Amino acid sequence: MKVRRLPPGVDGREFTRALAAFRVALGPRWVLTEGAVGLPGYADPQPVLEDRHFGASAALMPGSVEDVRAAVRIAGTFGVPLSPVLPGRDPGFGGPAPRLPGAVAVDLARMNRVVEVDPAGGYAVVEPGVTFHDLAERIAELGLDQRVDLDGPRWGSVLGEVLERSTGGPGYEGADASPYGMEVVLADGDVVRTGTAALTGPGPWAPHGCGPALGAMFARSAFGIVTKLGVRLRPEPAARRAYAVAVPAEDGLGPLVDALRPLLSDRTVTGTPTVRSVLLDAAAAGSRATYHRGTGPIPDSVVRTVMADLGIGRWNLYGELAGAPAVIDAQWSVIRDALAAVPGARFSWAEAADDEAGYVRPPADEADGWLPYGGRLDLTPVSPVTGADALAQYALARDHAHAYGRDYLGAFAVGARALHHRVTAVFDRRHADDRARALALCEALVRAAAEAGYGVQRAHPALMDQVAATYGFNDHAVRRLGERIKDALDAEGILAPGKHGIWPRRYRGLGL
Secondary structure (H helix, E strand, O other): OOOOOOOOOOOHHHHHHHHHHHHHHHOHHHEEEOEOOEOHHHEOOOOOOOOOOOEEOEEEOOOOHHHHHHHHHHHHHHOOOEEEEOOOOOHHHOOOOOOOOEOEEEEOOOOOOEEEEEOOOOEEEEOOOOEHHHHHHHHHHOOOOEEEOOOOOOOOEHHHHHHHOOOOOOOOOOOOOOOOOEEEEOOOOOEEEOHHHHOOOOOOOOOOOOOOOOHHHHOOOOOOEEEEEEEEEEEOOOEEEEEEEEEOOHHHHHHHHHHHHHHHHOOOOOOOOEEEEHHHHHHHHOOHHHOOOOOOOOOHHHHHHHHHHHOOOOEEEEEEEEEOHHHHHHHHHHHHHHHOOOOOOEEEEOOEOOEOOOOOOOOOOOHHHHOOOEEEEEEEEEEOOOHHHHHHHHHHHHHHHHHOOOOOEEEEEEOOOOEEEEEEEEEEOOOHHHHHHHHHHHHHHHHHHHHOOOOEEEEOHHHHHHHHHOOOHHHHHHHHHHHHHHHHHOOOOOEOOOHHHOOOOOOOOOOO
């Protein structure tokens, strides 16, 4: 079947030969090529540029580490770039789309074994296709009173959550901890294990090992394909109870964050609570047209109507406490007393593990439903955990959104050490002008956030180069270091070229 879009610089005859070699190595059924509508499962699901710009030319579905090794060796022989894909990719960050248009997707979903569960060691070893649901089911089958020490969507890859968002701790709070041992296939097909997983004989998949902590280098990078990962487990709590706090005033965000910070620091508040804006919650609940059919940002008078209709605040905090019931009761008492200082705070609390009467559950994150034919672009600027920084981040994002004729849709993940602000720009996928305006808004916000000292951590493929460019200390020394490592480990430039702004030598400076 004819392939209509090839990776840049790849000859059509060589690509055809590479596909034949992939079929021999993996089996014909595990090599997918473009049909009449391309490969929709391996492209930007909500394209902000023209359709299929960020799309794969073919897809490989390896079932083992040996399959991955064979695939990267063949790719190196023929100069075909690859783009690993994991289950549960977030559409606001491009979903399964490769950064390099036309790269061949390497779908790791078939590699879905829970290799090991060690309750005494407090870890499990998973392949990249293992989802949070899969791991929970395996732990339940073994009759263990354990859970993974990480938050993520049930359908999402455990490995992907560790490598792309945090580095192995609860929620966003693992940035100071090395990942547990991992197994990585390098671009030349060599396989390396990190931490104590590198011992000659069997050993725990712990982060501690001889020499430098190399595992962290493979988080948020394209220096190798991680095929196994050790993840932390912890005992399943005796009880869980959810809570919500609605704050009515726009400037109530600052006092709310300041009140949370000491509770997070001393671990009275566990996990990473989320503070969502009123219109983000409204977007999850229904269509924008329900409240406003005009153009431009929704007026404040309508926002107040939304708050009244949905029974929510201007800002809405959602969290969960876990542990012994008596401890939870004591934690909630302290939390409620502390947050009562926030003007107008209104509390909802599950009185028992199975009692949600009066508790407002966090909505599903469906901001793209705010508009018919909605698409979304997301950014994640990070700042210190202070009320002043929260308000400054909010004002920056709100003013930029309004300047581009859009509503502010945002949420803050409040950690003990960092405030992660997720900003969503919604656009109409049918209209090129609206897509371009949303992209221009995000580009402007990336620059403005960096100038204010708020570095963006994650971004859509269309924004990765702009984000990388804001880390400009010493003539972009950190990007240059990434390029040096990339060229040393991936001389042919085949593994996810351009991911997070790190381009291999063969594509550098081409403006792709």
